[in-house]
Each structure stands twice: as structure tokens, then as C-alpha cells.
Amino acid sequence: MTDLGGSRTQVGLLFSVMTVVSMFLRPVVGGWVDRFGVRAVMLPGVAALAATSLALQLPAGPAVVIALMAGLGIANGLLSTPASILTARESPPALRGEALGTYYLCSSVGIAIGPPLAFGLRALGGMRLAFVFVTLMAAMLVAVVTRFRARPAAPAAAARARGRFLSRSAAPVSFALVLSTFGNSAMWAFLPLYAVSRGQGVALAWFFTVYPLWMIACRIALRGLSDRVGHVPVSVAAMSLVTAGYLLLAVPPSPLSLLFTAVVLGTGNSVLYPTLAALVIDRAPEPERGLALGTLSGAWDLGVVVGAALVGAVADRFSYGAGFVVAGLASAGGVISLALMASPSRRSAEAPAR
Numbered sequence: 188m189t190d191l192g193g194s195r196t197q198v199g200l201l202f203s204v205m206t207v208v209s210m211f212l213r214p215v216v217g218g219w220v221d222r223f224g225v226r227a228v229m230l231p232g233v234a235a236l237a238a239t240s241l242a243l244q245l246p247a248g249p250a251v252v253i254a255l256m257a258g259l260g261i262a263n264g265l266l267s268t269p270a271s272i273l274t275a276r277e278s279p280p281a282l283r284g285e286a287l288g289t290y291y292l293c294s295s296v297g298i299a300i301g302p303p304l305a306f307g308l309r310a311l312g313g314m315r316l317a318f319v320f321v322t323l324m325a326a327m328l329v330a331v332v333t334r335f336r337a338r339p340a341a342p343a344a345a346a347r348a349r350g351r352f353l354s355r356s357a358a359p360v361s362f363a364l365v366l367s368t369f370g371n372s373a374m375w376a377f378l379p380l381y382a383v384s385r386g387q388g389v390a391l392a393w394f395f396t397v398y399p400l401w402m403i404a405c406r407i408a409l410r411g412l413s414d415r416v417g418h419v420p421v422s423v424a425a426m427s428l429v430t431a432g433y434l435l436l437a438v439p440p441s442p443l444s445l446l447f448t449a450v451v452l453g454t455g456n457s458v459l460y461p462t463l464a465a466l467v468i469d470r471a472p473e474p475e476r477g478l479a480l481g482t483l484s485g486a487w488d489l490g491v492v493v494g495a496a497l498v499g500a501v502a503d504r505f506s507y508g509a510g511f512v513v514a515g516l517a518s519a520g521g522v523i524s525l526a527l528m529a530s531p532s533r534r535s536a537e538a539p540a541r
Contacts, residue, residue: 190314193249200253203492208260210488214353216268217481221474225269229332232265237325240318266328267294268484272477273335275468281414283468284421287461288410295406299399354479357467359528360422361486364463366521367426368490370433370514373498374452381507382440390442398449405457412458418466421458423525428455430522433515437508460487 188197219228239258246252271290278286308317353361382391413421432452438444464480471479494514502510 188249188252191246191249191252193252197249197253201256203495204253204256205260205263206488206492208257209264210485210492212261212264213268213484213488214478214481216264217272217354217477217479217484218352220269220272220477220481225273226332226335228269229266229335230329232262232269233325233328233332235259235265236262236328237322240321240325243318244315268481269477271464271484272480275464275480276476280469282411284413284418284462284465285411287464288406288413288458291461291464292403292406292410295399295403299403353485354467354471354475354482356471356475357479357482359524360463360467360470361483363426363521363524364460364483364486365490365493366524367429367459367518368487369494369498369517370429370436370511372491372495373502373510373514374433374436376495377498377502377507377510378436378440381436382445384507385440387440387442387445390440390445393442394445394449397446398453401450401453402457405454406461409458410461413462413465418462418469419525419528422462422466423522425455425457425459425462426518426522426525428452429459430515430518431455433511433518437511437515439508 188201216228235258239255239262242255242258243252246255271287274286274290275283304320305317308320378394379391382388382394428451432448432455435444435448435451464483467479467483468476494517498510498514501513
């Protein structure tokens with residue numbers, strides 16, 4: 188984007204366009220999985236990924252690149268959401284938390300490997316080589332996706348869910364996730380500016396190294412925790428850690444505070460989304476599980492979009508610290524929402540199988 192003369196605002200729009208498209212698409216995709224099956228939804232996603240990566244070889248300018256990011260948003264919605272639904276559906280209830288934890292562990296590893304791999308390819312052959320690699324990955328995905336055998340729901344059951352954009356059973360958990368996600372984009376967007384303004388650039392580099400590595404380590408170690416303890420208690424504890432992490436980011440950054448915050452946030456985020464996904468699947472009727480997980484996925488994107496705007500506005504009007512306090516208070520509201528779900532009747536219904 189910068190090589191093509193793009194502004195900082197246009198660089199920001201790259202991610203906004205992709206996220207907004209995914210946000211509206213994910214719940215719909217979940218309903219499509221219920222009606223048509225996983226493979227029928229994922230193959231068009233592979234095609235969108237391949238077509239977009241090929242089109243990026245010949246960008247005419249920043250506006251064209253921004254428009255093409257919508258294609259990546261479509262690919263993301265058509266690939267990641269059905270894959271998570273397949274994982275949840277095919278796993279036994281007593282091991283669903285561990286299965287989803289394993290799936291999102293692999294997702295975290297991919298996110299950790301992707302940026303340095305892209306920078307390395309760019310150094311070797313420029314952005315064209317990096318996009319060629321994405322096209323090759325899309326070709327490999329065809330071989331993987333065609334092996335999936337998950338079938339759609341029964342026609343009568345699918346017809347009952349047809350036309351719904353959101354899952355009612357997933358709405359309470361999704362609302363809590365929206366509140367908890369306000370600070371996620373702020374961490375990536377504003378923490379670097381906050382830390383550098385305080386002369387903590389070196390400590391910032393350690394934060395963004397420790398955070399993903401610790402989160403991956405925790406996802407390995409804690410994958411089956413919610414199956415043993417219960418999805419609601421673990422999600423409440425995990426979201427509480429995320430809340431504490433956002434509030435810690437409001438403290439003037441220092442090497443010690445940033446490292447400690449990386450551990451707190453990494454621990455909470457390692458189990459939060461997989462556990463919420465397992466909780467949503469457990470509560471959803473069988474023919475609507477795709478729609479339910481799509482609703483939860485869309486809630487994550489909605490929280491990122493709204494949180495980025497809200498925290499950015501507060502940071503611009505007051506300070507970075509005030510912005511992170513707002514993110515922490517919103518996440519605390521999510522904790523309260525989740526805790527209200529832990530009534531005695533619901534705890535007995537969601538007790539893990541022994």
C-alpha cells in the first residue's frame with residue numbers, strides 16, 4: 188500500500204474492509220453449513236482466496252487493493268467458520284473443549300508463522316512472490332477440503348432455520364464476547380504508540396514476542412480444561428484475565444508491566460474463544476449449530492470493529508490509558524454477563540461428562 192502511494196488511513200482501511208465483510212458473512216455462512224454442508228461452503232472460499240491472491244498481482248492503486256480485501260474477507264468467512272463448525276460437530280461432547288482448543292491452537296500457530304514467512308518471501312522476491320505462495324496454499328486447500336464428509340442437517344430441520352441471520356441460543360454468549368473484544372484491536376493498534384511514546388520500544392518488542400508464544404503454550408497445556416471443570420466457569424475465569432490484562436495496559440508501560448500483561452492476556456485468550464465456542468455448540472439445537480457458531484464468530488468481528496472506533500475516540504480525546512480503561516470496563520461487563528449464565532440449573536445441565 189505504501190509503495191503504491193497509500194495513506195495511513197488507507198492502510199487502516201485494508202483491515203477494516205476485511206473485518207467488516209467477515210462480520211456480516213460469518214452468521215450467514217453458519218446457516219449455509221447447516222443447509223448445504225461444510226464442503227459446499229468451503230470450496231467457494233478457496234476459490235475466493237485464489238482469485239484474490241491472483242488479482243493482487245496487478246493492483247492499479249490503493250483503492251483497488253482496498254476493494255480486493257473484500258475478497259479476502261469473503262475467503263476468511265467461507266473457510267474459517269465452516270472449519271470450526273466441522274471441528275465442533277465431529278467432536279464428542281465430553282471432549283469438545285479439547286477439540287476446539289486444538290483447532291484454535293493450529294490457528295494460532297498459523298498466525299504466528301504467517302507474518303515472518305511473508306516478510307521472508309517479500310525479501311526474496313517482493314510482494315508478487317508472497318502472493319504466489321498464497322495462491323499455492325489455496326491449491327493445497329482444495330485437496331484438503333474435498334476430503335471433508337460432514338453432511339447438512341436434515342431438510343426439515345434446515346428449513347426451520349432458513350432465513351435466520353442470528354442464533355437466539357448463541358446471543359447471550361455472543362454479547363459477552365462483543366464486550367470482551369473491544370480491547371483486542373486496541374492492543375494491536377494503540378499499545379505500540381503508547382509504549383513508544385513512553386520510550387519503551389524494546390519492551391514492546393518483548394511483549395509481542397511473549398504474548399503469542401505464551402498463548403500457544405497455554406493452548407497446548409489447557410486444551411481440555413473446560414471439559415473437566417465446565418465451560419461456563421472456565422470462560423468466566425478466562426474473560427476475567429482478559430479484563431485484567433486490558434486494565435494493566437492502562438498503566439504507564441514499563442518492561443515488567445508489559446511482560447506481566449503479556450502473560451495475563453495470553454493465558455486468558457488461550458482458552459476464552461475455544462471455551463465459548465464449545466459452550467455455544469452445547470446450547471444450540473442440533474440443526475442450528477452452524478448458525479450458532481457463525482453468530483459467535485461474527486460477534487468477535489463486531490467487537491473488533493466497534494472497539495477500535497470507541498477506544499480510538501477515547502484515546503484521541505483523553506489518553507491511551509483512558510482508552511484501555513474503557514476496554515477493560517467493557518470486558519468486565521462481558522464477565523458479568525457470563526457469570527449470570529451460571530445459575531444452578533444451567534450448571535447441572537452443562538456439567539462435564541465423567
